[in-house]
Amino acid sequence: MKISEYNEKNFIKSVLSNYATTADISDFDDCVIIDLSNFTNDKNSPYLVYSIDHPSFIKREEMTAEENYEFYGRWAAACTCGDILAMGANVKGFSMDLSMPLSEDTENIKHLYNGIKQTLNAYSAVFEGGNIDINNLETVCFAWGIVEKGAIVKRVGANIGDYIFVTGELGVGWSNELAKKHNMPYDKNYKKYPFAPIEAMQKVFKKRIITSGMDLTDGIIEFLYTILERNHLGVVIDLENVTPGKLQYDVSKKLGIDPRLMIFDPGYDTPITHGWTIPQQEVENVINIFKSLNLPYMCLGRVTEHKYISVKNKINEIILPF
Numbered sequence: 001m002k003i004s005e006y007n008e009k010n011f012i013k014s015v016l017s018n019y020a021t022t023a024d025i026s027d028f029d030d031c032v033i034i035d036l037s038n039f040t041n042d043k044n045s046p047y048l049v050y051s052i053d054h055p056s057f058i059k060r061e062e063m064t065a066e067e068n069y070e071f072y073g074r075w076a077a078a079c080t081c082g083d084i085l086a087m088g089a090n091v092k093g094f095s096m097d098l099s100m101p102l103s104e105d106t107e108n109i110k111h112l113y114n115g116i117k118q119t120l121n122a123y124s125a126v127f128e129g130g131n132i133d134i135n136n137l138e139t140v141c142f143a144w145g146i147v148e149k150g151a152i153v154k155r156v157g158a159n160i161g162d163y164i165f166v167t168g169e170l171g172v173g174w175s176n177e178l179a180k181k182h183n184m185p186y187d188k189n190y191k192k193y194p195f196a197p198i199e200a201m202q203k204v205f206k207k208r209i210i211t212s213g214m215d216l217t218d219g220i221i222e223f224l225y226t227i228l229e230r231n232h233l234g235v236v237i238d239l240e241n242v243t244p245g246k247l248q249y250d251v252s253k254k255l256g257i258d259p260r261l262m263i264f265d266p267g268y269d270t271p272i273t274h275g276w277t278i279p280q281q282e283v284e285n286v287i288n289i290f291k292s293l294n295l296p297y298m299c300l301g302r303v304t305e306h307k308y309i310s311v312k313n314k315i316n317e318i319i320l321p322f
Contacts, residue, residue, distance in 0.1 A: 029154050030086040030214055047152055050144040051083035057137055062188045069108045071192060072139075073115020075271075078194040080141040081123055082271030085196055086215040088153035088205045089145035091125040096142065099135035122195045150208050157212040158231040158277040158303050165286060166220060166298040167197055168273035171262025173218025175247045182254060187247055194271050197295045201274070204286055213276040218267025220300065223275035224309045225322070237263075237301035239313045263300070264311075264320075277303055 006014065012028065036045035055076040059068050081091045096116070100109060113127075120127055125143070147153075172190050179186035204210065212231065214223055224235045244252070244259035252259035278286055283299060290297040309320045 030083040031089075033087070033152070044149070046146050046148050047087075047089075048144060048146060049084055049087045049089050049152075050142065051080055053080040053083070053141050055079050055139055055141065057139075063192075065108070066111050069111035070115035070118070073112040073117075074119045075115075075191070075194055076139045076141050077116045077119035077143075078196075078271040079269060080143040081119065081125065082196060082215045082269075082274075084143050084145040085123075085198070085201060085271075086153065086213060086274055087145070087147055088151050088210065088213075089147035090202070091120075091123045091143055091145045093126050093128045093145075094120055094141065094143045095128045095130040097131045097133065097140040099133040099138045101136060102134055104137060118193075119195065123198055147205075151205055153205075153210045153213040153276070155212055155214050155226050156230045158227050158233055159211055159279070160233060160303055160305050161280055162211055162277035162303040163280060163283045164220070164224075164235060164237070164300045164302065165276045165278050165283065166216065166273055166300060167201060167276070167290070167295075168298075169245055169296045170216070170219050170273065170298060171248045171259075171265055172245065173267045173270070174262050174265035175245075175251045178251045178255065179247065182251070184251060184254065191270060191272065196272055196274065197290070197293070200289050200293050200295050203289050204276075207282070207285065209278055209282040209286070210276045211279065213274055215269065215271065216273045216275050217265065217269055219263055219265030220275060221264045221266050221320075227277065227303060228307060228309060231303075232307060234304045234306040234308045234310070235301055236304050236306075236310045236312060236317070239311060241300055242298065263298070 003011070031049035031051045034048040036048055037043050057072050060071065063071060076096070077094055081094065084091045094116070116127060172187060176186045176190055212227065214226060216223055224237070227233055227235055239260045242260040242263055244262060248259045248262040252262065287297065287299065310317050311320060312318070
């Protein structure tokens with residue numbers, strides 16, 4: 001088979017899993033996990049988690065050249081650090097392999113570094129260094145963090161009755177693309193500062209109540225099917241719990257569709273939002289944390305014993321096709 005015949009997840013399952021210990025479907029997570037107890041005499045040593053990413057330089061038309069380089073730095077660091085946050089860990093360090101052509105203006109690279117520092121300052125992490133090469137402008141980023149054993153968040157662990165909680169707003173990416181296509185106003189600042197709500201997340205992490213989780217795309221759909229695949233459980237999403245933003249509402253009104261369906265956008269990776277499953281008795285505590293910091297969130301549905309994903313409103317319940 002050609003590489004073009006795979007999507008990312010199928011390539012990991014079919015090819016990489018034959019070589020990498022963390023690529024098997026039963027072990028696949030947002031980061032590589034190292035138990036430091038294996039290298040010390042302390043059984044209570046925490047986990048070290050790390051992630052490597054290869055973010056591409058995508059120019060945004062609404063930004064100046066300087067802003068684009070800073071945005072690239074913010075985005076590259078945030079995407080890599082987002083995987084660390086997805087594991088319930090605090091980001092400690094970041095490093096990067098940077099390749100650049102000899103013709104590149106040094107000021108552009110400084111702007112890129114400034115963007116990286118903006119993200120790392122938001123997460124109280126350190127830029128530790130890395131490597132530089134002469135080639136086309138590209139980055140390969142590395143981030144690491146520490147998480148206590150009882151606090152780690154993995155993709156497996158959801159239980160029947162857990163609530164589906166999202167740390168932000170969904171559907172903006174899809175709405176933006178549709179708005180551009182139909183010459184409507186769109187959110188030019190979406191993902192410009194792609195920082196996760198770190199203060200709220202850390203407060204929730206300390207409670208050790210998240211049963212499973214992962215970083216999200218612009219929508220929720222991959223997380224739902226991860227629950228099905230990794231936990232062999234289903235999910236029912238209640239559309240009555242979804243409050244669309246103005247952009248989603250305006251685009252959907254023009255196209256004659258339900259704006260609440262925007263949350264299922266398969267989209268692209270975004271370091272801004274994470275999805276969690278949380279026990280019923282803890283949901284109110286998590287909501288209060290986000291409310292106290294005036295942060296957006298969504299509590300969308302529940303984990304069920306049925307091995308399918310469904311969506312319901314006041315009248316109907318529909319099973320989503322895979």
